[in-house]
Amino acid sequence: MTVRGLLLLAGLALLLSGCGKQQSQPSRSQSVSNAELQGEWLYDNNCAECHENPQPDLHKQPPNLHGLFRRTSLPSGAPVNDAEVRKTIIEGRGTMPAFDQRLRKEDVDDLISYLRKLN
Ligand code: HEC
Helix, strand or coil, X not given: CCHHXXXXXXXXXXXXXXXXXXXXXXXXXXXXXXXXXXHHHHHHHHCHHHHCCCCCCCCCCCCCCCCXXXXXXXXXXXXXXXXXXXXXXXXXXXXXXXXXXCCXXXXXHHHHHHHXXXX
């Protein structure tokens, strides 16, 4: 093998090891999980329209969901836990629509992860 060939091989090896290193580095901060990111997207697209803006047309205003999991009870009086929040999302409540046809079980899980962190 020529010197040139050896140099090329060495260069290639360096390049490959460099790529390997880059891949093993976490691409984003681990403090925000994928579930929460997905949940945030779902919240922005399904819930924020009502829960982040006043709804002059609705007879009853949607409650503010920030800090929900720090409270002991939901506006309806039910305890704050995954099961009750899941039930509200799936079945709806009053003028809030049911999301059973629009969201998958995993989506509801992700939404709950996000709501737990929403301050
Ligand atoms: C069309 C408007 C609208 C949308 C969209 C909406 N909500 Fe609501 N939500 C309401 C209203 C109005 C209430 C109050 C219902 C009542 O008590 O009569 C409510 C109540 C709630 C409650 C409190 C339930 C309780 O027991 O008091 C939770 C939790 C909630 N919504 C979560 C969500 C989530 C999560 C989404 C997105 C998947 C969502 N909502 C989408 C209007 C909406």
